Amino acid sequence: MARIGVFVCWCGSNIAATVDVKEVAKEAAKMSGVVLSTDYQYMCSEIGQNLLRNAIKKEKLDRVVVAACSPRMHEVTFRKAAELAGLNPYLVEIANIREHCSWVHKNKDEATEKAIALVRAAVAKVTLNQELIPGEIGIEKRALVIGGGIAGIQTALDIADAGYMVDVIEKTPSIGGKMAQIDKTFPTLDCSACILTPKMVDASMHPNINLHTYSEVEKVSGYVGNFEVTINKKARSVIIEKCSGCGVCIEKCPSRKTKSEFEEGLVNRKAIYTPFPQAVPNVPVIDREACIKFKTGKCGICKKVCTAEAIDFEQEDTKIIQKYGAIVVSTGYDLIDLAKFGEYAYGEDPDVITSLEFERITNAAGPTAGKLLRPSNNEKPEKVVFIQCVGSRDKTCRGKTYCSKICCMYTAKHAMLIKEKYPDIEVHVFYIDVRTPGKNFDEFQRRAVEEYGVNYIKGMVGKVFPDGDKLRVYGVDALSGDTIEIDADLVVLAAATKAKEDAEELGRKLSISTDTNNFFTEAHPKLRPVETHSAGIYLAGACQGPKDIPETVAQASAAASKAIILLSKSKLINNPCVAKVDETICCGCLECTNICPYEAIASTIIEYRDHGKMIKKLVSEVNEALCQGCGGCTVTCRPGAIDLKGFSNKQILAEVDALCF
Amino acid sequence: MLLESKENLTIDKEEFKPLIVAFCCNWCSYAGADLAGTSRLNYPANIRIIKVPCSCRVNPNFVLRAFQNGADGVVIAGCHPGDCHYSTGNYFARRRLTLFTSLLNYIGIESERLKVDWISAAEANKFATVMNDVLEKVHKLGPNRKLRDVRWKR
Numbered sequence A: 001m002a003r004i005g006v007f008v009c010w011c012g013s014n015i016a017a018t019v020d021v022k023e024v025a026k027e028a029a030k031m032s033g034v035v036l037s038t039d040y041q042y043m044c045s046e047i048g049q050n051l052l053r054n055a056i057k058k059e060k061l062d063r064v065v066v067a068a069c070s071p072r073m074h075e076v077t078f079r080k081a082a083e084l085a086g087l088n089p090y091l092v093e094i095a096n097i098r099e100h101c102s103w104v105h106k107n108k109d110e111a112t113e114k115a116i117a118l119v120r121a122a123v124a125k126v127t128l129n130q131e132l133i134p135g136e137i138g139i140e141k142r143a144l145v146i147g148g149g150i151a152g153i154q155t156a157l158d159i160a161d162a163g164y165m166v167d168v169i170e171k172t173p174s175i176g177g178k179m180a181q182i183d184k185t186f187p188t189l190d191c192s193a194c195i196l197t198p199k200m201v202d203a204s205m206h207p208n209i210n211l212h213t214y215s216e217v218e219k220v221s222g223y224v225g226n227f228e229v230t231i232n233k234k235a236r237s238v239i240i241e242k243c244s245g246c247g248v249c250i251e252k253c254p255s256r257k258t259k260s261e262f263e264e265g266l267v268n269r270k271a272i273y274t275p276f277p278q279a280v281p282n283v284p285v286i287d288r289e290a291c292i293k294f295k296t297g298k299c300g301i302c303k304k305v306c307t308a309e310a311i312d313f314e315q316e317d318t319k320i321i322q323k324y325g326a327i328v329v330s331t332g333y334d335l336i337d338l339a340k341f342g343e344y345a346y347g348e349d350p351d352v353i354t355s356l357e358f359e360r361i362t363n364a365a366g367p368t369a370g371k372l373l374r375p376s377n378n379e380k381p382e383k384v385v386f387i388q389c390v391g392s393r394d395k396t397c398r399g400k401t402y403c404s405k406i407c408c409m410y411t412a413k414h415a416m417l418i419k420e421k422y423p424d425i426e427v428h429v430f431y432i433d434v435r436t437p438g439k440n441f442d443e444f445q446r447r448a449v450e451e452y453g454v455n456y457i458k459g460m461v462g463k464v465f466p467d468g469d470k471l472r473v474y475g476v477d478a479l480s481g482d483t484i485e486i487d488a489d490l491v492v493l494a495a496a497t498k499a500k501e502d503a504e505e506l507g508r509k510l511s512i513s514t515d516t517n518n519f520f521t522e523a524h525p526k527l528r529p530v531e532t533h534s535a536g537i538y539l540a541g542a543c544q545g546p547k548d549i550p551e552t553v554a555q556a557s558a559a560a561s562k563a564i565i566l567l568s569k570s571k572l573i574n575n576p577c578v579a580k581v582d583e584t585i586c587c588g589c590l591e592c593t594n595i596c597p598y599e600a601i602a603s604t605i606i607e608y609r610d611h612g613k614m615i616k617k618l619v620s621e622v623n624e625a626l627c628q629g630c631g632g633c634t635v636t637c638r639p640g641a642i643d644l645k646g647f648s649n650k651q652i653l654a655e656v657d658a659l660c661f
Numbered sequence B: 001m002l003l004e005s006k007e008n009l010t011i012d013k014e015e016f017k018p019l020i021v022a023f024c025c026n027w028c029s030y031a032g033a034d035l036a037g038t039s040r041l042n043y044p045a046n047i048r049i050i051k052v053p054c055s056c057r058v059n060p061n062f063v064l065r066a067f068q069n070g071a072d073g074v075v076i077a078g079c080h081p082g083d084c085h086y087s088t089g090n091y092f093a094r095r096r097l098t099l100f101t102s103l104l105n106y107i108g109i110e111s112e113r114l115k116v117d118w119i120s121a122a123e124a125n126k127f128a129t130v131m132n133d134v135l136e137k138v139h140k141l142g143p144n145r146k147l148r149d150v151r152w153k154r
């Protein structure tokens, strides 16, 4: 017979005000197997835990039920306390009589009755609990960072500085990400490249960092501490080790018809190219779709001019398989496609541009060498109109419901940059609200208005109408109700940010979830903002939601420290609530192997003696290190041979019975 | 005799307090129920929650057992499709339970007594609404007698 102890917590008045705790304890004492039942004000306090520990020793309790707050809160606490008293921690169950009872019900009688039922269920379950011993697994002391923007670079540098090896995977030919495209950063207006490029160089020179540019994640298997990742290194057609980065090949390449991704399509690039002069690694790639040699077989000029003999047309994609202990996802964001916003004439008139294109135009290293020129005729504009919230805070299906967070600030920055260089240009900004929470942010935006005389108009723009070489902007001033018409020369759209197109696909590879907007979901919105629900996988930067640079860097360092904490452990403890196969019942249909999301079930052949004969039988076998304990297989199993430890069929049925009592 | 039992029924209906057993997955719906508590929302006390690791852990047997033992309604709640902590668990749950609902219909149990829904950890309001809805529906249907074990007495 079990010797169960029941401890009912008052949680101050949180529970005791709506649940008659004395009554619960009294009723619990009558339940089968219960030898001790008591109540206390704060079970989680030191005194409460001592009470539990002493009772276990004195009353020789072999099972414990704590009726208190949610197990998500203090299950670990009470299990540890029990362990200290020599009890296997998995012999402790929690009856959730706070979140599921006292806080949601008002009638004291009903709440008390329910609390008793919940305790009865916990007692019924714990009676069937068995000692569980978690296994231990080693940790691969190497981290993987997916995405080489500022978030990925910062994460990699931090982890590498802590002494662990880091691999960075970047999809494009160079690390740097969006920040490399930006001209100045708000609210200090210091030059983006000047603060980013040294970090890029640091990352490439760091002895612990390995960069895989022009590469993608192909497959991820394994689990925390022991991920196995297949990386696909796309064929660069240039041998990195040989290339000196002289750039002669680019100069001589005759193919110049492809739009430059880095310059946001404002200018063309060659078929062999580095995205930008400060690229890391400073090694070009051949865009095989644009390359004349790959298309027609004739050309090969780059190969002829390369004195380092670095060009290799035969190069193929290579696969790297590597083990990692921790993974940080920092894939960043994109701007939404503006095709659905026909009223702004984007794509129709070259003088309607996105804010990211504007960044390139004001950038001294950009296509116009920093001169503000209209893309249509390369002339200086006289009137510039900024339209904010294009697709942000938009409830219709063409936009995004959220606030993109950075647009108010960069628009103020853009307006200020124009005014600084060309005080004579008229600048108008249409906005819904100006949102400037952040250190020195509001001051910054006010300076744009007060010092630089930027004209902020609260209201929406209904239409941008190309008229000759002008753009007629029709808007409404929401404060006065007046309609406004501005004949602008340049219109800049603050397009909403969005998650990367392939975020969901990557999420699926990693078994991490994405929210309705395809941003990766953190484990807890407040308390675990950089962790995911998959242990050992962390998030940094705008792939989790819109963020500015300081926030991204802060989150990157946070994610790095989480990864470092994991890598610095010598061993990891497994979740012992895993599936278990009863080989005598298993019929070998292997149905369970098909549904396991972790490929944790395999088949094996067992031999046993039956009536003096040796019999071979095919059965399934659970790899406890891989099993995460979802229990899906238990339902699939036709003969009912698989059960889940800690949530066995018997245990759950016992709970059902007890609740319906 | 006939009259008597009819009378009994009406009396029963007046003080009918349905019992609902809810299976909630640990990662979303159980957390959603917790949040309902933390936000001090309100739902009737005859809803009782059992924690399971994932909605796919819920064996239809558990549901039958609950009906057999006198539950008037059963709720199975998991993460939203695509959000399952174990990535695909709730897809399996969805398929199994769709089939199972037809079975319930077939054996004469009103399928409204079984509610399968997706409630995320942030949807405390949805949790309370779903629970209230189910309760209302079951209340209209009256006590579940079809599968009830004859030995059972509440």
Ligand code: FES
Residues within 6 Å of the ligand: B025, B026, B027, B028, B029, B053, B054, B055, B056, B077, B078, B079, B084, B085, B086, B089, B090
């Ligand atoms: S974990 Fe919630 S449904 Fe699978």
